[in-house]
Amino acid sequence: MIALSQVSRSFTVGDQEVSALRGIDLDIAAGDYVSIMGPSGSGKSTLLNLIGLLDRPSSGTYKLDGGDVTALDDVQQARVRSEKIGFVFQSFHLVPRLTAAMNIELPMILAGIPPEERKERVAKLIENYGLKDRADHRPDQLSGGQRQRVAIARATSMNPAVLLADEPTGNLDQTTGREVMALLEQLVEQKVTLILVTHDPMLGGRAHRQIQMVDGAIISDNGKKT
Amino acid sequence: MRLADVAQFATGSLRGSPTRTLLMMLAMAIGVAAVVVLTALGEGARRYVVDQFSSLGTNLVIVLPGHTETAGIGPGMLLGQIPREITLDDAEAIQRSASVKRIAPLTVGSAMLSRGSLNREVVVLGSTSNLLEVRHMNLGIGKFLPEGDIHESASVCVLGNQMKRELFGNDQAVGQWVRLGDRRFRVIGVLAAQGESMGMRTDELVIVPVASAHQLFNTSGLFRVLIEAKGRDVIEQAKHEAEQIMLQRHHGEKDVTVITQDAVLATFDRILTALTMAVGGIAAISLAVAGVLIMNVMLIAVAQRVKEIGLLKALGAPGKRIRNLFFAEAALLSGIGSIAGLVLGYAGSLIIRQVYPVLPATPPWWAVLAACGTALGTGILFSVWPARRAAKLDPVAALAGR
Numbered sequence: 238m239i240a241l242s243q244v245s246r247s248f249t250v251g252d253q254e255v256s257a258l259r260g261i262d263l264d265i266a267a268g269d270y271v272s273i274m275g276p277s278g279s280g281k282s283t284l285l286n287l288i289g290l291l292d293r294p295s296s297g298t299y300k301l302d303g304g305d306v307t308a309l310d311d312v313q314q315a316r317v318r319s320e321k322i323g324f325v326f327q328s329f330h331l332v333p334r335l336t337a338a339m340n341i342e343l344p345m346i347l348a349g350i351p352p353e354e355r356k357e358r359v360a361k362l363i364e365n366y367g368l369k370d371r372a373d374h375r376p377d378q379l380s381g382g383q384r385q386r387v388a389i390a391r392a393t394s395m396n397p398a399v400l401l402a403d404e405p406t407g408n409l410d411q412t413t414g415r416e417v418m419a420l421l422e423q424l425v426e427q428k429v430t431l432i433l434v435t436h437d438p439m440l441g442g443r444a445h446r447q448i449q450m451v452d453g454a455i456i457s458d459n460g461k462k463t
Numbered sequence: 464m465r466l467a468d469v470a471q472f473a474t475g476s477l478r479g480s481p482t483r484t485l486l487m488m489l490a491m492a493i494g495v496a497a498v499v500v501l502t503a504l505g506e507g508a509r510r511y512v513v514d515q516f517s518s519l520g521t522n523l524v525i526v527l528p529g530h531t532e533t534a535g536i537g538p539g540m541l542l543g544q545i546p547r548e549i550t551l552d553d554a555e556a557i558q559r560s561a562s563v564k565r566i567a568p569l570t571v572g573s574a575m576l577s578r579g580s581l582n583r584e585v586v587v588l589g590s591t592s593n594l595l596e597v598r599h600m601n602l603g604i605g606k607f608l609p610e611g612d613i614h615e616s617a618s619v620c621v622l623g624n625q626m627k628r629e630l631f632g633n634d635q636a637v638g639q640w641v642r643l644g645d646r647r648f649r650v651i652g653v654l655a656a657q658g659e660s661m662g663m664r665t666d667e668l669v670i671v672p673v674a675s676a677h678q679l680f681n682t683s684g685l686f687r688v689l690i691e692a693k694g695r696d697v698i699e700q701a702k703h704e705a706e707q708i709m710l711q712r713h714h715g716e717k718d719v720t721v722i723t724q725d726a727v728l729a730t731f732d733r734i735l736t737a738l739t740m741a742v743g744g745i746a747a748i749s750l751a752v753a754g755v756l757i758m759n760v761m762l763i764a765v766a767q768r769v770k771e772i773g774l775l776k777a778l779g780a781p782g783k784r785i786r787n788l789f790f791a792e793a794a795l796l797s798g799i800g801s802i803a804g805l806v807l808g809y810a811g812s813l814i815i816r817q818v819y820p821v822l823p824a825t826p827p828w829w830a831v832l833a834a835c836g837t838a839l840g841t842g843i844l845f846s847v848w849p850a851r852r853a854a855k856l857d858p859v860a861a862l863a864g865r
Contacts, residue, residue, distance in 0.1 A: 291777055291859040311855075312781040318858075319779025330774050330862065334479025346472065347780040349464045395779070 238430060239265040239288060239399070244297030246283055246453075257283040259453045260297070265432065265446075267398065270425045271460070272433045272444035280453035282403055285434045289401045290318050302398075319348050323392030325421075327404035329384045331376040331391075337383075338363060338372040341390045348395060362390040366420065382413030389420055399430045406440065418443070464784055473791040483764060488800040490760040491838050494753025495804025496811060498834035499826045501749045503812040505742035507824030512738060514823075522564070523597070523724055524701045526557065526688040526709065530718050547718050548684025549709070551613050551673065556712060557688060560704040562697040567594040568613070568673050569687040572680040574644040576669055578630045585626060585669050587643065589676020597691045600665060605637040605652030608672055616674035620648040624656040625666040643669060644679050695731075698723055746830045753834070754841045761793065761845040765853070772853040773861025782854035789850035790843060797842030801835045808834070 246258040257280045265271055273281045286292040287299065290306060299307050306317055331340050338359050345355045363372050366386045376384055385405060392400055402421060406414030418440065425431050435441050446460030477484045528549050554568040570589035575582055588594070592610040595602065607621055620643065627636045627650075636650045648671060657665050677683055692701035702721050709719045775785050808826065815824040853861050 286859045289777070291862070292857050312783065315776065315779050315781035315784075318777065322779075324777050326862075330770075330777075332771065332774065334475065339475075344778045346468045347464055347775065347778055347784065349468075351465075352468075391778070 238267040238302060239263070240300040241287075242298050242300075244287060244294045244299060246280075246287060246292065247295050257453050258287070258294070261453075261455060263448075263455065263458075265430065267430055268425070268428045269460070270422070270431045270433075270445045271448060272435060272441035272446070273448045273450060274435060274438060274441040275450035277436060278452075279450040281434045281436075281450050283453075284450070285401050285403050285432060288399070288432060289322050289324050290314050291324070319344065319395060321398050323395065323397035323400045325385070325388050325392050325400065325402040325405045327407040329376070329381075329388045329408070331384060331387060333376055336373050336375055337368055337379065337387045340376070340387050341394055344391060344395050358394060362394060366390045380413070381409045382416055385409060385413075385417050386420065389417070389424075393424065393429075397429070399432065400424060401432050401434075403434045404436070405433070406435075406437075414440075464780075464787070469787060469791050470795075472788055473795050476788075476792050477796060483767075484796065487760050487764060487796055488803060490756050491797060491800025491842060492804035492807055494756050495801050495834045495838050496807035498746060498749045498753055498830060498837070499805060499808025500811040500815070502742060502746045502830035502834075503808070503824040503826040504815065504822075505738075505745045506827045506830075507815070507819075507822040509735075509738040509742055510823045511821060513735065522692040522695055522698060524690040524692055524698060524705060525722050526690065526705055527686075527720050527722070528684060528718070530720050547713055547716070548682075549688060549719060550683060550685070551677075553709060553712055554685060554688045555613060556708050557690060557705050560701070560708060562693050562701040562704055564691045564693045565593045565597060566691070567591055567597040567689045568685045569594070569689060570673055570676040570680070570682065570684075571686045572676065572682075574669075574679060575642075576626065576630070577642045578639070581630055582642075583629065585643075585667065587676060587679065588668055588670045589673040589679075590670060591673055594670065594689070597689045601655040601657055603653045603655040605650070607652050608670065609651075614674050615672065616678050617672050618646060618648050618675065619651045619672065621652040621654060621670040622650055623654050623664075623666045623668040623670075625664075626669060627653045643671065646675070646679060648675075695728075698728070742827070742830075746833060750833055750837045754837050757797075757838060757841045758845045761842055762849055765789070765846055765849040768850075769853045769856075769861050770864050772850060773856070773858045773863075776854065776858035776861060782851065785854040786847055786851050790847050793843040793846035794839070796846075797839045800842065801838040804834065804838065805831065 241261050241263040244258060244261045245256065247254050247256045249255070261284065273284060275281045283292065287294055294307060298305055301317065301321065306314065309317065332343065335343065341362050342355050342359050345358065363369055366389065368383065368386055368390070371379060371383055376387070379387065400421070405421065406417055409417060421431055421433070422443070433441070433444060441447055446458070448455055449457040526549060528547070551568060554566055557563060558566045567590050572587050572589075573584055574587050576585045590608065591613055592608045594600070595607045603624060605621070609617060609619065620641065622630070622636060630636070630641065631639065636653055639650050640647050641650060642648075654665060654668070671679070673685075690701055690705060692698045702723055705721050706719075709721075710717060713719070772785055775788075776782070812824045812826060815822065
């Protein structure tokens with residue numbers, strides 16, 4: 238489903254060229270549960286951002302569902318993000334002025350889904366993620382775990398095929414972190430492709446396929462087809 | 464994205480950070496109000512000057528007998544004719560023309576004015592009740608010449624201020640009788656002291672009804688007909704009409720001269736142009752200041768929201784949609800800000816009018832339009848433009864706030 242070939246990404250810092258990713262080749266099948274691990278600065282987040290179309294590779298090609306997505310224009314990329322990809326961030330990235338329910342509704346509003354259908358789906362998500370008594374609270378009135386549950390509900394509101402999670406438990410304590418992981422793993426059972434970025438080997442070890450990265454390159458991958 | 468959702472998102476965004484929204488609206492309102500109030504002041508000053516000028520009698524057209532041929536000697540002169548005189552009927556005919564507000568016929572002569580043992584030679588003006596308005600004279604006490612039939616030769620007179628003092632001292636003059644030439648006149652009014660006007664010292668005049676003056680000097684012609692045009696823009700028309708009427712009444716013979724105060728009018732126009740330009744300059748400067756103020760506020764506000772733009776992109780909004788959201792928000796904000804500014808500006812102008820009633824401080828419509836246009840224009844431009852730039856970033860860069 239996801240096919241990266243010879244993908245590189247470099248940034249210009251001052252007058253120096255810094256490579257965050259060097260020639261990554263990666264194939265991920267639909268419904269897989271993949272963790273990307275590595276020390277900070279290894280390029281794992283950059284890789285995730287590239288897969289989520291939040292960033293563009295400097296070279297190489299990225300095919301999603303068989304189509305080259307790096308060549309798409311802004312509107313087409315936005316549609317792919319809207320329909321196929323859900324993102325869960327370490328720092329949640331909720332809109333502070335909107336209530337939990339409205340945050341969950343936001344991707345559907347942007348996609349132009351009719352209000353009746355939106356309300357129905359939001360109600361279901363709120364129910365599923367145990368946010369019923371928190372639906373009308375704004376993010377600053379929610380605990381960290383609740384915020385991340387809202388973020389996951391928002392990421393899944395458009396029923397994406399791929400869910401990308403960048404250190405989803407990084408800002409949470411262990412107990413709530415485990416709860417959040419359980420929710421994400423539930424989604425894997427529903428045939429969602431989950432790609433998880435973490436520096437925590439314990440967390441990464443739960444995935445079906447584990448990828449280790451160092452200095453912008455994959456050094457081990459237990460699911461790679463030979 | 465649906466239109467209703469765009470509107471809801473925009474209002475939600477504005478309500479979401481009330482302090483920021485309030486400050487932006489305040490900047491907008493102050494900008495618009497400043498333009499409105501400043502131009503109202505400028506326009507008030509301009510209109511004040513215009514009013515003062517009009518009261519000087521610049522709408523005057525003067526008909527005098529005789530026509531100077533510039534191209535040689537007229538046939539009449541060779542025959543030793545004197546120009547045909549302008550009669551009271553001629554004056555009445557001119558009065559009926561469309562662009563004429565009112566006329567005052569004028570006869571001038573000199574006669575001996577006496578009261579008891581006091582007497583002196585004075586200039587006597589024969590005219591009608593309109594003279595007061597046409598020449599913008601001020602009456603001190605009593606009444607001016609009575610209105611009514613122009614041919615009526617009532618034995619009443621109005622004394623210039625100095626004449627009254629010389630003849631009556633501090634005594635009551637109104638109601639007393641004086642002798643003017645061989646007729647007795649009753650004093651019905653005294654002019655206020657006002658110095659020189661049109662080369663005549665008004666203070667030393669005696670004014671009587673024009674028909675009485677004709678009898679006094681045994682003439683029937685007029686020295687001048689003063690015409691007050693309905694407005695500054697119809698002066699030329701009034702002049703033309705007066706010429707036509709006189710031409711008709713004198714059987715096609717061009718034997719009167721019609722003049723306007725061209726030099727005065729030219730000066731007046733120059734002053735008016737300068738004042739209008741001053742108002743325009745005030746408006747332009749205040750518009751520029753308001754524009755810069757709004758620009759800064761909007762730029763900072765959007766700069767604080769680059770992260771939000773990144774998030775919207777990550778959630779699947781294309782750049783165009785984000786631009787539309789910011790457009791809707793800016794339009795709403797600028798609209799409300801402009802209206803608040805207009806209310807503030809008009810209230811300010813009203814207060815100025817209350818405090819200085821002589822200054823008709825109302826903002827000109829074009830300044831109001833320009834103020835709102837600037838507020839809306841800069842508000843939207845400097846909100847959509849940075850939002851567009853942020854939306855063009857890769858979402859990861861925008862999310863990081865870079």
